[in-house]
Amino acid sequence: MSNVSDNTVLPVELLGKADELIKGLSKNQLVWLGGYLSGLGLQDGHSETAPIEVEEQQSAQTNLTILVGSHSGNSKIVANSIVEQAAANNVKAKVVDMADYKVKQLKEESNILVIVSTHGEGEPPVAAEDLHRLIDTKRAGDLSGVSFAVIAMGDSSYKYFCQTGIDFHERLQKRGAQSLAEPILLDVDFQDHLDDVVSNSLSLFGSKVASASPAKSSDAKIKVHTNSIYQAEVLEKVKLNGKGSNKETYHVELSLEDSGLEYQPGDSLEVYAVNDSKLVKEVIAKLGLDENQLVQVNKEELTLIEALQYHREITVVTLPVVKKLSAYVGESDLNTLLDNIDELDAYLDGRDLLDLLYDFQLELNAQQLVDALRPLVPRAYSISSSQAEVGEEVHLTVGAVRYEKNDRLHEGACSVFLADRIEVEEKVGVRVKQNDGFKLPAEDKPIIMIGPGTGIAPFRSFIQERAEQDASGKNWLFFGDQHFETDFLxxxxxxxxxxxxxxxxxxxxxxRDQEEKVYVQHRLLQKAREIYQWIQDGAYIYVCGDQNSMAKDVRAAFIQILQSEGGLTPEEAEEQLLAFRKENRYQEDVY
Known part of the structure; x- marks a missing residue:
């Protein structure tokens, strides 16, 4: 006779073993196990047990707190997608901006999902700075009752890829929190994998995401994305620099007619470029491959030349790509280079795929090459127009990137595409990228704008917007470039x-107009007293342009102004500037 009654799921002898297994598990481990087992049941088609498992899962998992640290808004896109999917599966989840979260709240949580970006030299976004610092101190408390996972966002072309997310993972573990998985590292093409990221993230916490229909996941994705790709016609393209300039800057106007796309001053436009066919053919020839060889790209069959021209990054080589390609190198030099991150970073600076192929002998087939390379992602440019003035248009200010390295000319994939290979009346794929971290204040607030070179772009949109609004706030612009006669954009x-x-x-x-070089930070210091008065009057400060030197020098100039004019110590001045950043009174859009 069977020991199993009509409503018993396991035989008696197995119930005893199950009881032994779960005795040593914590509450959070039980939550995870419940979700894992329920997922197995769904995969095997055991639908009759699903209602019981859902009920147990909902009662066990009462909360998922998603902590978001974002600069441009990408982390919020991921967070909103997860919240929508969680709601579709009756899982309670809430999103909290790290700027509004106190470190002492951590020990009160049960389940935490950290979604945070990295920029600069492995630095956290402004919203995450306090939590990033304090979580590594005793003020965080004992977090042994907390289960967590981390989604780290970044750009693998930078040395400290996803470093802030990795920091959060290590620091939470150090405080005793239980890691459910290694950090999920997302590159610039994260939207291509958004459905999988949402599903995998929720499943870590025992979510019933496996039961959701694909349509729900897709619907959530559409709702949170800014917009789809639009084919915009080029209306005008004008070179802004005068004859004899060392610079090559273009003003590009694109039509958004009937697109329904909207943008605000401070937003960016993602442009989908096509690789230079000459460079593509040189890469293929160097490897001795057939350009008409068929390969698979995202389940689509294409020729190798199509795959490299339209779908794969070849002008920038990143650490993950080098790691993949190292499997196809006979000599040990490349693997030795991989062991030293600083040397590798210096080596990759300014090099493209063809440089790598000349420096190292690779033996791989067409499919292996395509699989190793990063997807060709759009480049984001600060929008240099206000929709209030230009209507169904969008304007860009683009500096063409060209430089000599290894005795040959290198070109920026998108900037030279716009400068040379796309003409008026032709169309280019674009998509608006919101930038919540670079926005105008109320109309009556004064603003100080610092934008050398193409960093001037968003301030053209700012001034157009304020003119259209007839805003009462004062406006002060600092602009810099090489020569007055040829480069005053x-x-x-x-x-x-x-x-x-x-x-x-x-x-x-x-x-370059005088013997001693003068930059925007020098002009700031020359006007220190007046700038300090604007700050006292509530001015908002905006900085756009190069992050490696200019942004740091401008930051240092403002700290010096706060010291000299405000009577603050160096430490107090730094704290004051940090406070301005948290209040959004000091905003940066740097690259």
């Missing part, structure tokens, strides 16, 4: 806004 427009009173002040720094 949008000079006529700034003079028009200056004479009409929209632009209250403009200060310029042309570094």
């Amino acid at each position: 949008y000079q006529a427009e700034w003079l028009k806004y200056r004479s009409s009173g929209v632009l209250n002040q403009i200060d310029v720094a042309f570094s």
Whole structure:
């Protein structure tokens, strides 16, 4: 006779073994195990047990707190997708901005999902700075009752890829929290994998995500994405630099007619470029491959030349790509280089795939090459127009990237595509990218804008917007470049806004017009007293451009101004600037 009654799931002898197994598990481990077993039941088609498992899972998992540290908004895209999917599966989840979260709250949580980006030299976004620092101190408390996972977002072309997320993972573990998995590292193409990221993240916490229909996941994705790719017609393309300039900057106007796309000053436009066919053919020839060889790209069959021209990154080589390619190198030099991250970072700076192929002998077939390379992702450019003024158009300010390295010309994939290979009346794929961390304040607030070179782009949109709004707040622009005569971008427009009173002040720094180089930070220090008065009047400060030197030098200049004019110590001045950043009174859009 069977020992199993009509409503018993396991035989008596197996119940005893199950009881022994679960005795040593914590509450959070039981939650995870419940979700894992329920997922197995669904995969095997045991639908009759699903209602019982759902009920147990819902009662066990009462909360998932998603802590978001974002700069440009990508982390929020992922977080919102997870929340929508969680709701579709009756899992309670809430999103909290790290800027609004106190470290002492951590020990009160049961389940935490950290989603955080990295920028600069492995630095956290402003919203995450406090939590990133304090979680490594005793103020975080004992977190042994907390289960967590981390989604780290970054760009693998940078040395400290996803470093902030890795820091959170290590520091939470150090405080005793239980890691459910190694950090999930997301690159710039994260949206291509969003459904899998959502599903895998929730499953770590025992979610019933496996029972959701694919349609729900897809619907959630559509809702949180800014927009789909739009084929925009090129209306105009004008070179802004004068004859004899060392720079090559273009003003590009694109049509958004009937697209329904909307953007705000401070947002960016993602542009989908096509690789230069000449470079593609050189790569294929160096490897001795057939350009018409068929390969698989995202389940689509393409020729090798199509795959490399339209779908794979070849102008930038990243650490993950080098690791994959190292499997096809006979000599040990490349693997030795991989052992030293600083040497590798220096080596990769400015090199493309063809450089790598000349420096190391690779033996691989067409499919292996395509599988090893990173997807060709869009490049984001700060929008240099206000929709309030230009309507169904969007304007960009693009500096063409060209440089000599290893005795041959290298070109930026997208900047030179826009400069050379796309013409007026042709179309290019674009998508608006919101930037919540770079936004105008209320109309009556004064603003100080620092944007050398193409960093001027968002400030053209700012001034257009304020002119259209007839805003009462004062506007002060600092612009810098090499030469006054050839590189004063949008000079006529700034003079028009200056004479009409929209632009209250403009200060310029042309570094090569005198023996001693002068940059925007020098102009800031020269106007220290007046700048400090604007700050006292509530001014918002905006910085756009190069993050490696300019942004750091401008930051140092403001700290010096707070010291000299405000009477603060160096430490107090740094704290004051940090406070401004948290209050969004000091915003950066740097690259």
